[in-house]
Amino acid sequence: xxxxxxxxxxxxxxxxxxxxxxxxxxxxxxxxxxxxxxxxxxxxxxxxxxxxxxxxxxxxxxxxxxxxxxxxxxxxxxxxxxxxxxxxxxxxxxxxxxxxxxxxxxxxxxxxxxxxxxxxxxxxxxxxxxxxxxxxxxxxxxxxxxxxxxxxxxxxxxxxxxxxxxxxxxxxxxxxxxxxxxxxxxxxxxxxxxxxxxxxxxxxxxxxxxxxxxxxxxxxxxxxxxxxxxxxxxxxxxxxxxxxxxxxxxxxxxxxxxxxxxxxxxxxxxxxxxxxxxxxxxxxxxxxxxxxxxxxxxxxxxxxxxxxxxxxxxxxxxxxxxxxxxxxxxxxxxxxxxxxxxxxxxxxxxxxxxxxxxxxxxxxxxxxxxxxxxxxxxxxxxxxxxxxxxxxxxxxxxxxxxxxxxxxxxxxxxxxxxxxxxxxxxxxxxxxxxxxxxxxxxxxxxxxxxxxxxxxxxxxxxxxxxxxxxxxxxxxxxxxxxxxxxxxxxxxxxxxxxxxxxxxxxxxxxxxxxxxxxxxxxxxxxxxxxxxxxxxxxxxxxxxxxxxxxxxxxxxxxxxxxxxxxxxxxxxxxxxxxxxxxxxxxxxxxxxxxxxxxxxx
Numbered sequence: 001x002x003x004x005x006x007x008x009x010x011x012x013x014x015x016x017x018x019x020x021x022x023x024x025x026x027x028x029x030x031x032x033x034x035x036x037x038x039x040x041x042x043x044x045x046x047x048x049x050x051x052x053x054x055x056x057x058x059x060x061x062x063x064x065x066x067x068x069x070x071x072x073x074x075x076x077x078x079x080x081x082x083x084x085x086x087x088x089x090x091x092x093x094x095x096x097x098x099x100x101x102x103x104x105x106x107x108x109x110x111x112x113x114x115x116x117x118x119x120x121x122x123x124x125x126x127x128x129x130x131x132x133x134x135x136x137x138x139x140x141x142x143x144x145x146x147x148x149x150x151x152x153x154x155x156x157x158x159x160x161x162x163x164x165x166x167x168x169x170x171x172x173x174x175x176x177x178x179x180x181x182x183x184x185x186x187x188x189x190x191x192x193x194x195x196x197x198x199x200x201x202x203x204x205x206x207x208x209x210x211x212x213x214x215x216x217x218x219x220x221x222x223x224x225x226x227x228x229x230x231x232x233x234x235x236x237x238x239x240x241x242x243x244x245x246x247x248x249x250x251x252x253x254x255x256x257x258x259x260x261x262x263x264x265x266x267x268x269x270x271x272x273x274x275x276x277x278x279x280x281x282x283x284x285x286x287x288x289x290x291x292x293x294x295x296x297x298x299x300x301x302x303x304x305x306x307x308x309x310x311x312x313x314x315x316x317x318x319x320x321x322x323x324x325x326x327x328x329x330x331x332x333x334x335x336x337x338x339x340x341x342x343x344x345x346x347x348x349x350x351x352x353x354x355x356x357x358x359x360x361x362x363x364x365x366x367x368x369x370x371x372x373x374x375x376x377x378x379x380x381x382x383x384x385x386x387x388x389x390x391x392x393x394x395x396x397x398x399x400x401x402x403x404x405x406x407x408x409x410x411x412x413x414x415x416x417x418x419x420x421x422x423x424x425x426x427x428x429x430x431x432x433x434x435x436x437x438x439x440x441x442x443x444x445x446x447x448x449x450x451x452x453x454x455x456x457x458x459x460x461x462x463x464x465x466x467x468x469x470x471x472x473x474x475x476x477x478x479x480x481x482x483x484x485x486x487x488x489x490x491x492x493x494x495x496x497x498x499x500x501x502x503x504x505x506x507x508x509x510x511x512x513x514x515x516x517x518x519x520x521x522x523x524x525x526x527x528x529x530x531x532x533x534x535x536x537x538x539x540x541x542x543x544x545x546x547x548x549x550x551x552x553x554x555x556x557x558x559x560x561x562x563x564x565x566x567x568x569x570x571x572x573x574x575x576x577x578x579x580x581x582x583x584x585x586x587x588x589x590x591x592x593x594x595x596x597x598x599x600x601x
Contacts, residue, residue: 053459053490054443061441061480063433063473065364069355071375071425073346074413077308078315081340082301083108092332095314099306105343106304108336113299120292127285134274134281141274145267152263156256163249171242178234185227192216192223308347315341317424349417353385355429356395356407364433364473365390370530371412372523375427378420384526385412387431415526432527434473440481444474446491459490 081087091107093099196216203213314330328334330342353373357365365387373383387410394406412429414421447454447469454471457464469484485491 052493054446054493056440056442056485056487056489058440058487061436061439063475065361065431067355067429069353069427069429071421071427072352072354072423074350074352075348077345078341079304079343081336081342083298084338086335086337088335089332093312095312097312100309101306103306105306108302110299110302117295120295124288124292127288131281131285134278138274138278141270145271148263149267152260156260159253159256163253166245166249174237178237181230185230189223189227192220196220310345313344313423315344349419351414351418351421353412353429355410357410359406362408365431369431370527371429371431373427373429375425377425383414385414388413440485441478442491444479446493447479457492464492
């Protein structure tokens with residue numbers, strides 16, 4: 001039975017494999033048929049009826065760039081977390097609260113800083129004690145050094161005096177004493193000899209005993225020996241004792257001098273060491289004190305108060321959307337990092353729009369161009385603005401998240417004070433690049449490039465022929481034809497893409513969005529006046545050629561076929577911040593597209 005079940009399963013697998021193979025063959029056959037159809041039908045120039053065509057139309061044309069953006073206050077105070085490292089929010093004012101100057105906005109966790117403060121205070125006290133000890137030690141070392149130097153100096157002075165005393169006093173006295181002994185010895189010897197002589201005479205006459213004569217003779221010998229000893233002492237003093245004493249005293253002077261030098265150097269070294277130690281202890285004390293002061297400042301920064309009156313707006317709410325910049329909404333308990341923007345506090349009622357302009361549209365946009373702003377939260381209202389700034393470099397964060405996406409952060413200043421606008425509102429900004437009163441235009445998909453030359457295919461009877469044209473600006477839907485076509489001629493939509501509306505979102509919706517005719521006319525006048533001013537300034541700076549075409553930008557051979565551009569959005573589409581296409585929610589309705597598409601068949 002098990003073998004039968006296995007056979008049945010094997011047969012089912014084989015049947016499924018056959019069905020899959022048949023399906024794959026069928027798909028390949030269909031794909032080959034479609035490929036042959038494209039090659040045959042598109043290669044045949046006499047089957048025009050198989051292609052969609054468009055009748056070249058003359059009329060008003062608006063060139064604009066549509067981007068999504070965010071409303072922000074033009075003048076606002078940005079409050080940031082100034083604590084080092086990371087910390088948590090323990091108290092937060094509700095968003096949308098109107099606060100006055102000095103009101104509490106954010107309170108950050110301070111427990112770690114309080115512990116650090118206690119530890120730092122202990123370190124400061126130890127550093128202060130070491131600093132005081134080093135100060136007193138320096139005084140002791142300086143005093144001891146002075147005492148040692150004075151003693152060494154006194155020893156040296158005594159040595160010098162001893163030498164002078166010996167040379168001028170002691171040695172002469174000792175020499176005189178030796179000479180005096182010799183003189184006395186000579187006198188005594190003479191007297192002894194005279195006595196002995198008289199004793200001999202008396203002895204010869206037997207006046208004295210023989211013993212007395214011998215005693216006198218012995219006295220002569222004694223006095224003779226005393227003279228010799230005195231002379232020897234004098235010679236010893238002059239030849240040996242004097243030289244030895246002189247050398248000893250001179251050596252004592254030299255040793256005392258060297259000892260004085262050593263004492264001075266040692267004393268100086270001790271003082272320098274004590275001073276260096278004092279300086280180090282003072283630096284350590286100052287460093288620890290600065291740390292303590294810094295901790296106190298950090299503790300004070302855990303309380304963020306309002307610097308002025310205003311409406312509280314969380315930075316996370318005001319930040320532009322998109323998955324690249326999505327962050328957790330600001331709330332109690334959330335961890336924040338250093339220099340993180342926490343709260344925006346608008347100080348005025350003037351507003352601006354922050355938009356990211358795609359690099360494909362950057363060539364069209366320039367400063368001071370007019371713009372029409374529509375806010376999702378305020379349907380039926382339009383606001384006029386002017387392009388105020390365009391970033392010179394693409395947004396780094398967008399490039400980091402998607403290297404293929406390059407957008408340029410730009411700002412549009414809104415005219416007047418708009419109290420109805422709130423920071424963080426989503427909006428769409430249509431930057432008006434140019435408005436033409438009566439020009440020729442065709443859909444962008446009707447123009448392709450052959451050898452880098454803009455070319456269209458013009459219907460001639462039952463066939464078509466290629467014709468080079470000179471094109472101007474396009475609005476991603478229609479392209480301005482400068483030369484090469486006449487009104488009423490039919491061109492092929494190759495490839496037959498979806499038709500686009502002639503006019504921009506602004507023109508198609510000015511009279512259908514709830515605004516009065518007078519408001520729409522005023523808005524058109526503002527746009528026209530701004531464009532005329534810009535065109536006039538360009539003419540004034542055209543190097544002395546006043547008759548130069550004011551729409552000189554139209555003379556640039558721009559790519560019109562979406563296949564020749566960097567995936568720029570086609571009709572009714574825009575790009576979000578990630579580069580993905582999205583349907584234009586405020587694009588022209590089906591009826592307006594049917595009316596504006598002129599001769600599409």
